[in-house]
Amino acid sequence: MSKEPLNILISGAGIAGATLALCLARQPHLEPKPNITLIERAPKPRTTGQAIDIRGPGVNVIRRMGIEQKIKAKHTTETGICFVDQAGNTVAKFDATGDTEHQTATSEFEILRGELTELLLDEVQEANEKENVNINVVYGETIATLKEEDDGVQISFTNGMLEAQKFDVVAAADGVSSQTRPMMLDQYKDGAEVNPSGMYIAFFTAPRLEHDKDIWSWFTAPSGLAAHLRPHRNKTTMGAYLAVTNSKSEGIPEVDAALSKNVAAQKALLHERFANVDYTEKKRMLEAMDQSEDFYMQQVARVLTSKWTSSRCALIGDSAYAVMGMGTSLAMIGAYMVAGELSKVQTNSAAEISAALQRYEDGMKPFATKCQKMPNGVLQLANPQTTLGVGVLRSVLRFVYWTGLGKLLSSDRWQSDEKWQLPDYGWEGAKTEKS
Numbered sequence: 001m002s003k004e005p006l007n008i009l010i011s012g013a014g015i016a017g018a019t020l021a022l023c024l025a026r027q028p029h030l031e032p033k034p035n036i037t038l039i040e041r042a043p044k045p046r047t048t049g050q051a052i053d054i055r056g057p058g059v060n061v062i063r064r065m066g067i068e069q070k071i072k073a074k075h076t077t078e079t080g081i082c083f084v085d086q087a088g089n090t091v092a093k094f095d096a097t098g099d100t101e102h103q104t105a106t107s108e109f110e111i112l113r114g115e116l117t118e119l120l121l122d123e124v125q126e127a128n129e130k131e132n133v134n135i136n137v138v139y140g141e142t143i144a145t146l147k148e149e150d151d152g153v154q155i156s157f158t159n160g161m162l163e164a165q166k167f168d169v170v171a172a173a174d175g176v177s178s179q180t181r182p183m184m185l186d187q188y189k190d191g192a193e194v195n196p197s198g199m200y201i202a203f204f205t206a207p208r209l210e211h212d213k214d215i216w217s218w219f220t221a222p223s224g225l226a227a228h229l230r231p232h233r234n235k236t237t238m239g240a241y242l243a244v245t246n247s248k249s250e251g252i253p254e255v256d257a258a259l260s261k262n263v264a265a266q267k268a269l270l271h272e273r274f275a276n277v278d279y280t281e282k283k284r285m286l287e288a289m290d291q292s293e294d295f296y297m298q299q300v301a302r303v304l305t306s307k308w309t310s311s312r313c314a315l316i317g318d319s320a321y322a323v324m325g326m327g328t329s330l331a332m333i334g335a336y337m338v339a340g341e342l343s344k345v346q347t348n349s350a351a352e353i354s355a356a357l358q359r360y361e362d363g364m365k366p367f368a369t370k371c372q373k374m375p376n377g378v379l380q381l382a383n384p385q386t387t388l389g390v391g392v393l394r395s396v397l398r399f400v401y402w403t404g405l406g407k408l409l410s411s412d413r414w415q416s417d418e419k420w421q422l423p424d425y426g427w428e429g430a431k432t433e434k435s
């Protein structure tokens with residue numbers, strides 16, 4: 001009997017969800033081609049967000065998917081990172097390495113989140129038109145109920161854009177605050193898997209001024225405050241970030257309250273927090289924030305989950321293993337591995353699909369766990385509360401800069417792991433690019 005195409009539902013059209021749709025469409029050994037439904041809560045593609053990057057085995061994923069050069073072409077043009085004082089003078093500077101295997105804070109694959117999302121969704125569209133795969137992308141829709149049964153996962157939808165139906169596989173790619181996660185796995189009903197870091201970042205776009213440079217400038221002020229400016233490729237705008245960090249790895253009730261309200265409350269809170277900060281770029285940044293339409297604020301959180309799969313369901317991306325610095329790479333690696341493991345199933349039975357998803361979880365977990373290791377309080381050290389603390393931080397950075405120890409900033413956590421190899425899944429010789 002010939003195998004039926006897999007019916008796959010992906011919840012969330014961000015980096016993880018769009019990458020999964022694309023990997024499923026292009027996976028060379030997934031036959032017959034699957035039917036994919038990709039749903040997104042927002043009414044249109046969320047093609048906003050500032051710089052994100054791709055590191056370690058994530059680079060191999062984009063190579064195999066055939067999009068490395070397209071991503072490189074959208075590099076933000078950032079040349080490195082520069083820590084500055086209140087007058088904007090350099091305290092310490094660390095250049096990008098130019099080496100995809102040993103990247104520092106500025107990656108060789110530094111791209112705006114909005115541009116990467118758009119690129120992936122365009123590729124999904126192209127796969128839909130040119131390859132023998134059926135991908136239905138639906139905006140303004142979420143999962144209302146999810147029930148796993150032996151012959152599939154019964155799903156009903158919230159907004160009536162899709163009929164209730166059964167899928168062979170369901171993937172939750174709906175980010176840190178995933179609503180699908182507790183529907184799939186009971187142990188996530190209380191939300192304890194989302195671990196606050198105490199740091200909140202607001203991202204928005206600001207007009208570029210004549211004195212702005214193609215380097216990431218990072219200013220630190222007491223009370224755990226920081227202001228960042230990062231170049232955009234278009235040379236007319238800059239990525240602007242305002243960060244607030246607690247003295248402990250715990251949420252700040254006042255900031256959480258603003259996050260649960262609306263953008264206006266978040267902007268008002270940042271005005272209040274930065275009111276007494278002495279920094280030459282402060283005024284233009286706050287003005288740009290008030291004008292910005294792409295303002296996005298979030299708490300930096302780690303999602304620490306012990307289980308990612310349940311029979312026919314899987315968590316991927318931030319919903320399973322969010323972490324600062326490697327979140328996008330892990331999201332792409334996870335999507336690639338789910339597609340790869342599903343390409344091995346011979347029938348659409350619960351036993352085979354469950355085994356495939358379990359192989360994804362078992363195979364990727366050692367690497368994800370390593371990436372999620374972060375010494376306690378590291379964000380607090382980088383974002384001091386006192387003037388003395390800021391002075392000490394600047395002295396340390398100056399020392400590291402002048403002694404050349406900056407090379408150590410190329411963290412091992414971000415590199416390919418010799419002990420962990422990205423599985424191939426038969427992509428070699430398929431549609432890939434040369435770097």
Ligand SMILES: Cc1cc2nc3c(=O)[nH]c(=O)nc-3n(C[C@H](O)[C@H](O)[C@H](O)COP(=O)(O)OP(=O)(O)OC[C@H]3O[C@@H](n4cnc5c(N)ncnc54)[C@H](O)[C@@H]3O)c2cc1C
Pocket residue numbers: 011012013014015016017039040041042046048049050051052113141142143173174175176178179180203296316317318319322327328331
């Ligand atoms: C608008 C936006 C801007 C961002 N900007 C930055 C940034 O500037 N810098 C940075 O480091 N990180 C940013 N991030 C986070 C970053 O994209 C992720 O940490 C990382 O790329 C992993 O991606 P992900 O696909 O797992 O999660 P995300 O990129 O968060 O994508 C999750 C997707 O799921 C959708 N979604 C949420 N709930 C539901 C639901 N119930 N049903 C269906 N869909 C749902 C969301 O709208 C989103 O499109 C941003 C995320 C978003 C959504």
